[in-house]
Amino acid sequence: MNIGEILKNLWNDSGFHLFGGDSGWQSIVMIIVALFFLYLGIKKKFEPLLLVGIAFGMLLTNLPGSGMFHSEWWTVENIDYVDILRHGGLLDILYIGVKTGVYPCLIFMGVGAMTDFGPMLSRPSSLILGAAAQGGIYLVLILAAATGMFTGGEAASISIIAGADGPTAIFLTKTLAPQLLAPIAVAAYSYMALIPLLQPPFMKLLTTKKERMAVMTTTRKVSKKEKIIFPILVTIIVSLLLPSVAPLLGSLMFGNLLKECGVTERLSDTAQNALMNIVTLFLGISVGATAVGSVFLTTKTLLIIVLGLAGFVLATICGLLIGKLLYVISKGKINPLIGSAGVSAVPMAARVSNTVGLQYNKGNYLLMHAMGPNVAGVIGSAVAAGFLLAVFGA
Amino acid sequence: MSGYILGAILDKESPLNVVDALLLALIGIAIVFLVLIALMLIVSLVGKIFDGSAKLQEEHPEWGEKISSFKAKLMFWKKPQPSDEQPPQLAKGTCGELTLINCEERDAAMIMAIVADSLNTPLNELRFKSIKRVED
Known part of the structure; x- marks a missing residue:
């Protein structure tokens, strides 16, 4: 027995030695990025439920030699799922849920079970604000095309970051540009976490003090029957108009129906707690796993990060501008600050509207009023994604 | 185009x-x-x-x-459906025939007590025929 040979082989097999390979520096950079995200998630509490999972997945996938995720298996035309189940690593197997679009739909089911559409139903004009904020998506589509670096599918996937809707971004990207899933998912969730920092400067810049102080009155009471009818109606109408969005929107509305119908409390509870937690766990870690250094560290990634940021800002501006228009039309009865909540980051964007409103008029609680455009934004971004899927997914 | x-x-x-x-x-x-x-x-x-x-x-x-x-x-x-054929639930301990429809005995007792109190009439002088829970 040659002890020296054994030790040498052990060293050659170790991740430390593999760092010296061609993509070793990229792995080291990604591990540093993963540690930074862990810091943001744990210490700064930036969307920790997702960011901690994404960061840890990123860390695991960039440890050389661990074999937990094989990015090359997922970029081929015909994916061999049986082979993946036989020989894949843990993260490969968890990633099947992302690749098949199961996780985003299950997340939407949980979101639906947690969402109260009451504020939107009591003030239907909220839907206009939800639509307006989607302007950011299409402005980013134009910007992405202007760079000349992205195909239609890639540009569409990047543009959906502006919808501020993580599951929709993943759902669209896994179909149109799977190779960009990691940077797009990371950008979408990171900016969602940064909404309290990103939106207020533009909210203050684009509105006057008088507008920010506008008090909104309570709207009509929504009956239980209306709340039950709404998810059924939306599912039928939107899915008939844009069938490609049926899995996402159908899941969202099914979750909501479980909550509202009053006879499926157990299922509603499971959808919004146990199921949501399990899927968030799997989604976070497997999305993070796609951030393999050799694939992630490119000029395109940097551009995606910049375009995503532009998208969030543009979506906020579009929502605010239409909010100002509604302020004028309603003769001051609608506070334009709720326009920025039209981006679909629920409920962060609505909370930001409330916080900024309270800064200028103590006692003016806008949270419930802002929840209307906020949940309308979820529907709006799903519709936008359905359109992009219909065009580029053909 | x-x-x-x-x-x-x-x-x-x-x-x-x-x-x-x-x-x-x-x-x-x-x-x-x-x-x-x-x-x-x-x-x-x-x-x-x-x-x-x-x-x-x-x-x-x-x-x-x-x-x-x-x-x-x-x-x-x-x-008539099998569920319809079930006899109406009678409140225990009452001499009359009070029918409870989708209503717990405890709730019914509270309602009767409140009605008696607001009418300022002893409970035994009132006759309740049925108490039905009205759905939203």
């Missing part, structure tokens, strides 16, 4: 050009607005129907009674 645009868009290899992106953006935002405005109209309509129906019932309580009697007639003609 449309053929050219679609051809360029569906070409997955070549970059998307700005003119096509602009056209798509216009169509896309128009569709988002159309769908959400359609939903807004439907939501408003449904809301008006529900509000109107509640208002009508307030203004014309006799219509509500007519509807109830019509429903009762319908129930009379309805073929």
